[in-house]
Amino acid sequence: MSSPGGQDGPVSGFGESAHASGPGKEAKARRLGQVFTPDPVADLMASLCIDDPDAEVFDPCIGEGALLLAAGRRLAALGNAEWHRQVWGLEVDPEALAVGRRRVAEAAGVEPEAIRVTRGDFLDLPPPSLGMPEGRLLDLELGGPAGESALCDVALMNPPYTRQERLALETKARGGALSRRAGLHAHFWMHLARFVRPGGWLGAITPSTWLSAEYGRELRAFLLKHFRIHFVIGFERDVFPDATVEACVTILEKRAGCTDAGAPPPVRFLSLSAGAEWLAAASEAAGRECDGEGPGYRLRVVPQAELVAEEGWNRWFLHPSTARAVRAIRSASAGRVPLEAAARIRRGLTTGNNRVFFLDAAQAARQGIEERYLRRVVRSPREIIGLDTESVAQPGLVLFPPGPDEGGSRAAEYLREQGVVTSAYLPTTPPEPAPLLFGYAVRARKAFFRNSAGLLASDNFFEVIPRRPEETSVLFALLNSVVAALHLEAHGRGQGRGLLKIQRYELAGLQLPDPARMDPVARRELEALGEELRQHPEEEGIRAALDYLVARLLGLDAVELRRAERELASARRVKSLSRGAVVKGREVEWTASPARPGQAERDAFHPAGEAIWGSGALRGAR
Template identity: 30%
Template sequence: MLRSTAVQVKADTARLRKARGAFFTPDALARYITDWAVRSVEDRVMEPSCGEAAFLLAAVDRLAALAATRTGQAVLPHLDGVELHPESAQAARELLQSAGVEATVTVGDFFTVEPRASYDAVIGNPPYVRYQDFSGENRTRSRQAALRAGVTLTGLASSWAAFTVHAAQFLKPGGRLGLVLPAELLTVNYATDVRRFLMDKFATVDLVVFEERVFPGVLEEVVLLLADGYGQGPTDHCRIYQAQNADDLANTTTPRLWRPIPPGGKWTSSLLTSETLGAYSNLLGSASFTPLETWGDTTLGMVTGNNKYFALSPARVAALGLDASDLLRLSPPGSRHLRGLDFTAAALDELGQDGSAVWLFRPAGEPSDAAWAYIEAGKAQEVDQAYKCRVRRPWWRTPLVRPADLFLTYMNADTPRLSTNKARAHHLNSVHGVYLQPEHRKLGKDLLPLASLSAMTLLGAEIVGRAYGGGMLKLEPKEADALPVPTPAVVEAARAELSAQRPKVARLLSGGQLLAASQIVDDVLLIGELGLPVSEVKALRQGHAELTARRTARGAEAKRLS
């Protein structure tokens, strides 16, 4: 009979564990995944990056339980591990030996181990090293390992992405892959090919998501990946289970079916309830909502290379004696001033009076004498040596981007905002510019910022955007292109009622009451114009609230741990 015995081992330091991305797995997670993955006493089991063998020890107990149902047959477990850290590998061997089994634990980099399709189950908790710290030969080996499986990873990929793909290559046909992965699997762009790989290669892909964090003191949220039937895919759907925390895994919800469209696209919507996902998917697939790119193009703003030098307040302009020909009207760096429906010339003037940088130093032709003096001062301060300045001629002339029809905020505490650029100001790369199609320009400038406040668009922003440190929601231009907004036809049909509600919505936004403003837009567009049931609109609002709460909770936790 196999047995599992707890053994005290020399503790590893937190600093060294963090450096190599090692976070030891709670026993409940290891046992849940192992009990799912290991089906027979004959199963060969591998735990890559095994640490102190949490999953292999769980496999000992699982095999013992399976053996107890059989009589007259000895159990000879086939357990293998790979571990980069020699002391952890030795601790794993001692723990397994104390549990009554001999297992092979190889010391080395998992990415240098040649895949051999000989395992029934590959289980574990991959190291999590962010791309900033995952560099050099380690990154090169990981990307090569993923590429052998046909998966191309960008330079932004963290270590777990290549690890997941490489681990699957060790499975026999029909084998099971059970991993603890960062919730980044669901949301980040660099995991697109990983998500597609899983859907292509496995017959079933299940995900377990958690309401609470499962690693004490660690900010990163996790999901459990349970992929079955290697080499027997593709599948077009996932099954989503939900648990409160690691100790609640026995009480996971009844799974719900979820189809990612496309398979490699973001899986953020898998976190939604069935009611919310149904309402969102129905609108997304209807003729009533469309990606923002239908209205126009979203582009990055101008990059100066040194905003403190190039973006100037009126007082600074006066002190320097610059001419009007040396300057362009500028939406100040940042986006705090872009929380309403319009950005007007009066608002720009008021910002300037308050000391904001509302002028861009950019002589269009021959600089004035004062401008030449300022240019020489910039050289003395080595502004011309900044990378963006150094690679352009002349260094002091920022490449021009024409004034946009709309501004779109891209770093947001609440939600991305569209504002009509009535001031015709230029913008820096702290906001995006939306350039409307000629046939949609008048309608879009009049009403798209208002119509984009519906719960559908707010929820869509949480799905297509990405959460960053501090709980901020970031929207890159490609993600903005996919933002679901009402079609021009729907906005035109609701023009009169939207226009009537515009003053009230503007007042609410100026008072910071985004959700109250959104509810007015919902009443006009979703309920009044499109005839959606109130229950579906509530589901959309609830979905937005839940995803926003997840994001902001991460931000609050990050501040607590910093």
């Protein structure tokens, strides 16, 4: 994406990278949420959205031009030799805008002034009315005749990947029904819908979290109301190798209005393999009316009427047998409860200034800070060997600020020396340590830890506090079983690079056998297996016995649960592999279009390039 839009990873250029790297540029990219679109993704989006050579194509955040270039390739393949007259866009970053303008101009063989792009913040652009064709061309100095419609035929976007905490309050307010936790991409989506004519197409590559996150409910409802959803596309490998984000592509057709009675086509949830010919795979999948697999892809075909905003849509990417295993846990007939019914869940300690409030023992001694203000703390799951905090070799210390009447203490003096008075986040009274801990950012192990050492935990953990203390050992065993692991894999949010993040509400909804209604014999078995696992966490035989017992308590098949969990975990970890890595003897990296300097790149836009780029092979999807 770029400042609003972009691309990260290989892009077609002119014998050089279109976006040079460097500390300054990387810092700006982080600030603006820039993640630039790889060519294979851009071409996929353009081919799925554009089937008219005269289509007007708009990119609200062009970045360095990847999506406009892909639109040009597609329009040229459809026979439009002057495709540059059909594409236009905005970009807030002047440096990216200049690069994008130059690249599009060189590809079209025209002067940069002929390219209809300008600097601006898309979210500040007043829209035409949603679905109303009388919207007028906005004053973008694009050279269109006065009174020309502002509504485009196709919109392609890769919006900024900016955390919701960094959004201005006025931006959040403009989002209307959107959750305050929604990222900037959600605001772009709802705003961009107003610029697409009825019957037009919108293609977007965004973080995939909206598919499952609670904040995505309003966005899912909006899309169901205003669009026919043709494709939701996931990728075996991260498409942004240099960014920690898991992305998906969504292809939408705007309804003629809220009363559009036409039955929408089925939604195709398409999983694309690394190294596959994505255009060919999408073309083949577009012609299928039922679930299936083919070269480089796996497809689930779901009637749009079956999609509801209240339920996450990422489940439709699951293999049918895996989906059955996940559903089986939620529909188990045996007594089960959500974790929040058996335990309180709270976030670990946030300080607001870790450099000041987290210390090691030597620092605290050097500063002479009184022990009454200090508590032992574990800051990262990596500090815990095995499944018990008693293995933490050197716990850190957290400083709780002295009260206003304790200004003469050495602790207060230390804070003044650091330019700090207090913490807006730390409680005035240290909390009691929680019996169980969970590190909610998961890469390799999905582990719940016994806190035998009685340590406080940083905000890298969720603290689990059983409502009945006598159930701590049982819960420890249940939470380290395959039932919990499968729930976390299925309901957590992929963050890219193989990282899985669990939100509190996702953990709270974890379904487990009810300890309060459990048979005493089974309870004792669980406690014994949990203790064995605590002492020998690497023993596969103990884990297998635990999994079989918990599955039996829920009336489920442990073999199916373990297979499903392994499949999901393996698919997630593949994403963390570096480019060029090999999995089971096969190449998993995707390759971008080769760089084409000068005339060679212009040649790719000539209508004769139809044999390369295709000229309607994907129209069967419409």
